[in-house]
Amino acid sequence: xxxxxxxxxxxxxxxxxxxxxxxxxxxxxxxxxxxxxxxxxxxxxxxxxxxxxxxxxxxxxxxxxxxxxxxxxxxxxxxxxxxxxxxxxxxxxxxxxxxxxxxxxxxxxxxxxxxxxxxxxxxxxxxxxxxxxxxxxxxxxxxxxxxxxxxxxxxxxxxxxxxxxxxxxxxxxxxxxxxxx
Amino acid sequence: xxxxxxxxxxxxxxxxxxxxxxxxxxxxxxxxxxxxxxxxxxxxxxxxxxxxxxxxxxxxxxxxxxxxxxxxxxxxxxxxxxxxxxxxxxxxxxxxxxxxxxxxxxxxxxxxxxxxxxxxxxxxxxxxxxxxxxxxxxxxxxxxxxxxxxxxxxxxxxxxxxxxxxxxxxxxxxxxxxxxxxxxxxxxxxxxxxxxxxxxxxxxxxxxxxxxxxxxxxxxxxxxxxxxxxxxxxxxxxxxxxxxxxxxxxxxxxxxxxxxxxxxxxxxxxxxxxxxxxxxxxxx
Ligand SMILES: Cc1cc2nc3c(=O)[nH]c(=O)nc-3n(C[C@H](O)[C@H](O)[C@H](O)COP(=O)(O)OP(=O)(O)OC[C@H]3O[C@@H](n4cnc5c(N)ncnc54)[C@H](O)[C@@H]3O)c2cc1C
Ligand code: FES
Ligand code: FES
Numbered sequence: 001x002x003x004x005x006x007x008x009x010x011x012x013x014x015x016x017x018x019x020x021x022x023x024x025x026x027x028x029x030x031x032x033x034x035x036x037x038x039x040x041x042x043x044x045x046x047x048x049x050x051x052x053x054x055x056x057x058x059x060x061x062x063x064x065x066x067x068x069x070x071x072x073x074x075x076x077x078x079x080x081x082x083x084x085x086x087x088x089x090x091x092x093x094x095x096x097x098x099x100x101x102x103x104x105x106x107x108x109x110x111x112x113x114x115x116x117x118x119x120x121x122x123x124x125x126x127x128x129x130x131x132x133x134x135x136x137x138x139x140x141x142x143x144x145x146x147x148x149x150x151x152x153x154x155x156x157x158x159x160x161x162x163x164x165x166x167x168x169x170x171x172x173x174x175x176x177x178x179x180x181x
Numbered sequence: 182x183x184x185x186x187x188x189x190x191x192x193x194x195x196x197x198x199x200x201x202x203x204x205x206x207x208x209x210x211x212x213x214x215x216x217x218x219x220x221x222x223x224x225x226x227x228x229x230x231x232x233x234x235x236x237x238x239x240x241x242x243x244x245x246x247x248x249x250x251x252x253x254x255x256x257x258x259x260x261x262x263x264x265x266x267x268x269x270x271x272x273x274x275x276x277x278x279x280x281x282x283x284x285x286x287x288x289x290x291x292x293x294x295x296x297x298x299x300x301x302x303x304x305x306x307x308x309x310x311x312x313x314x315x316x317x318x319x320x321x322x323x324x325x326x327x328x329x330x331x332x333x334x335x336x337x338x339x340x341x342x343x344x345x346x347x348x349x350x351x352x353x354x355x356x357x358x359x360x361x362x363x364x365x366x367x368x369x370x371x372x373x374x375x376x377x378x379x380x381x382x383x384x385x386x387x388x389x390x391x392x393x394x395x396x397x398x399x400x401x402x403x404x405x406x407x408x409x410x411x412x413x414x415x416x417x418x419x420x421x422x423x424x425x426x427x428x429x430x431x432x433x434x435x436x437x438x439x440x441x442x443x444x445x446x447x448x449x450x451x452x453x454x455x456x457x458x459x460x461x462x463x464x465x
Contacts (some may be wrong), residue, residue, distance in 0.1 A: 011190035011201065011231055032189035032232070035223070054182055056220045062286055073260070073289040079219045080290065081212075083189050084236055131285065150284025 017086040020068070021046060022095025030082045037061040039082035040092060048094040048123050051078055052152075059151035062124035064091040064131060074131035076150070093123035096130065105175070106130050106168040115164035117155035125151045129165045137173055141166065184222035188231045195240070195320050195347055198233050203322050203345040205231045211347060212236070213256060213295035216287050241294070241349065244268055250352045255294020259306075260285075262293055272353045274361035274379060278309040281365050294348045297333070300340050300402065302437075303373035305365065307334055307403035308395040312361075312379045315353050321346040334402035359383045362461035364454040365397070368441075374398050375442045376450045378406075378430070380458035382413075389416045389423075389463055399434040399451055408432035409455060418463045423456055430455035 018027045019039075026044050040046040040063070052060035056079045065080065066072020066089045077090075096104035106129045109115065116122045125148065132139065132147035139147060144165045145158065153161060189212075192198035202209050208230040212218055221227045235241055241256035244265045251271050253262065262268055263280035282288055282296075282305055296306040297317070310317075310330050317328045321343055328341050335341060342348060365377040377397030383390045392413035394406040412426040436447035 009190055009193060009197065011188040011205075011233075013186055013188050015189065031186065033184040033186050033222075035183070035219075038183070054220075054223055056216065056223075056287075059284070059286060065289075074286045075290050076286045078223070079215055079286075081189070081215065081219070083191070084212075084215070084234065086191075128285065147285060150286040 015083045015086070017083055019082075019085050019087070020089045022090070022092055032081065032083055034082040035078050036063070036065075036080040036082050036085050036090070037077035039085075040077060040090070043082075046092050046094055049077060049092045050120060050123060052120060052124075053078075057152065058121070058124070059128060060121050060124040062127045062151065064127060065089075066091070071134075074128050074150075091127070093126055096126070104130070105171040106133070106165070109164040109168035109171065110161070113160055113164040113167055115156065115161045121151055121153040121155075125153065125161060129161075129168065133165070133169050133172055137176075138169055139165070182223050182225060184219075185225060185228040187222075187229055189234065190231065191234045191237045193237050195238060195349055198235060198238065198347050199320055199322055199345060201231070201233045202347070207344045209233060209344075211298070213298070214258065214290040214292040215295075216283070216291035217295060217299045217301070235294075235347070246355075247352070250354055252350050252352050253293055254350050255298075255348045256292050257294075259283075259288035259291050259293065259296070263288065271355040271357070272313050274312055274363065274381060275306075275309050275353065277361065278305045278363045278365075278379060281305055281363065293351065297351070298340060298342060298348050300334050300338050301373075302337055302401055302403075303398045304403075305363070305374060305377060305397055308377060308379045308397040309363075310351060310353075311403050311405055312381050312393050312395040313353050313356065314393075315351040317341075317351050318349045319343075319346045320349045325349065327352070331405070337401040356381075360462040360464050362458045364458040364461075366450060366454055376436070376447050376454060378451060378454040378458040380455070380462040382418075382459060382462040382464075384418055384463060387418055389413050389418050389459075392416075392459060392462075394430070394455060394459065396430075396434060396451060399431070399436045399447060401435070404434055406430055406433070406451075406455065413459060418465055420456075420460055420465055423459050423463065423465070427452050427455040427459065 052058035061078045210229040212232040212234045241254040259279040361381045381393040396404045408429040430452045431448040436444045
């Protein structure tokens with residue numbers, strides 16, 4: 001083979017990755033098999049993101065996976081390898097509040113409208129709601145239920161979660177109108 | 182759980198991925214969206230020695246027009262397929278069916294190529310690809326070859342892909358003037374189809390000129406309901422005539438008995454769902 005072409009990548013059992021999580025950049029060596037959720041919780045201490053199942057069903061590990069210019073979309077961080085997030089921007093529930101600690105509209109609505117009981121599903125639920133409202137700022141109740149179908153809640157019966165997402169949508173729309181004025 | 186240790190390679194081109202597979206033998210696996218593979222690895226139902234990630238190969242992602250066809254890259258996500266203006270215009274059935282998969286998170290990661298290569302009998306996209314008569318482009322050490330949808334799925338979780346081949350893209354003939362619809366029967370959200378029926382219908386005034394019907398989870402692979410397609414050709418485009426024709430919908434199928442449904446129930450269900458899908462596709 002001729003020399004001078006780019007060297008082929010090497011298969012490795014560990015890799016050095018660089019990920020921006022909630023605005024801060026981290027560089028670490030991880031095993032190839034490390035799941036993104038384990039990296040977030042155990043390597044960099046972002047324990048706000050939780051693990052609720054072994055089957056990719058519950059959605060409690062949901063984070064946004066994007067780039068520097070685009071917050072990206074909701075994914076189940078138990079079903080992404082940490083190495084696949086190399087170079088990416090990740091937003092967890094810990095990165096939603098403002099720099100002064102003021103809650104994101106979706107967090108505030110879950111708090112005020114009792115969109116949680118035990119709270120285990122809440123980090124994933126909130127991230128999924130943020131993602132949904134970005135694609136569909138004014139969803140119907142059916143669209144909210146459908147949009148959150150990747151997140152299971154064993155406590156609330158979903159009723160107050162749907163109310164909270166509806167209320168957060170209204171507030172986010174009002175904020176946009178405010179900014180346009 | 183944590184998967185068994187493996188080596189990881191982020192390929193930067195199709196050639197590099199093929200070379201890595203060829204060098205590693207049958208212990209190597211492609212990693213696409215990971216939405217089927219990672220759950221399997223987490224449960225330790227499989228322990229490949231090498232994963233070759235296609236996530237860094239730009240040419241595999243996206244939808245483009247090429248003459249009379251749409252070409253959809255294997256790494257195009259379910260979300261991208263369901264929202265692509267080109268797919269919605271020329272192959273709306275693919276967009277409709279991709280939108281029924283799992284949930285938003287799964288659709289943001291899972292890919293068309295991954296779904297077709299995995300060949301789960303309950304997966305939706307194999308029936309979609311069969312209905313639009315897609316052609317599969319496979320790359321291997323000896324170059325590329327094209328396989329028609331009818332020859333790609335071989336058996337349960339088994340396709341025409343060799344151990345050292347990568348599904349690169351699917352070519353979908355552009356179709357206009359066809360109505361289409363998917364009836365997916367499932368009882369819970371995120372749930373796979375107990376049975377699914379995809380229908381495409383071209384009408385000639387009051388009659389059905391021709392119809393294509395494909396079935397999800399009625400056998401080891403997605404199936405084409407050939408007997409029903411024949412019964413529908415020339416059939417009056419009204420509900421009663423369509424329902425009557427759909428009595429043959431289960432012909433040639435071999436559904437499973439499993440926890441969600443008996444084979445007998447599936448054979449009944451497929452007739453009912455076919456009636457609804459064909460009627461909707463015919464606009465009645
Ligand atoms: C909670 C949940 C619900 C789901 N619900 C549904 C549903 O309702 N309907 C449905 O159809 N699917 C469903 N899925 C599966 C989903 O559609 C997956 O995205 C799909 O089955 C696999 O695609 P992937 O890109 O994630 O592939 P991966 O998981 O990365 O790979 C799957 C297999 O295909 C091989 N492979 C992948 N790409 C290629 C390629 N280009 N060439 C050669 N081999 C390749 C891999 O080696 C592997 O063996 C669900 C998944 C989850 C987790
Ligand atoms: S932990 Fe349950 S889906 Fe990720
Ligand atoms: S609040 Fe307990 S699981 Fe949702």
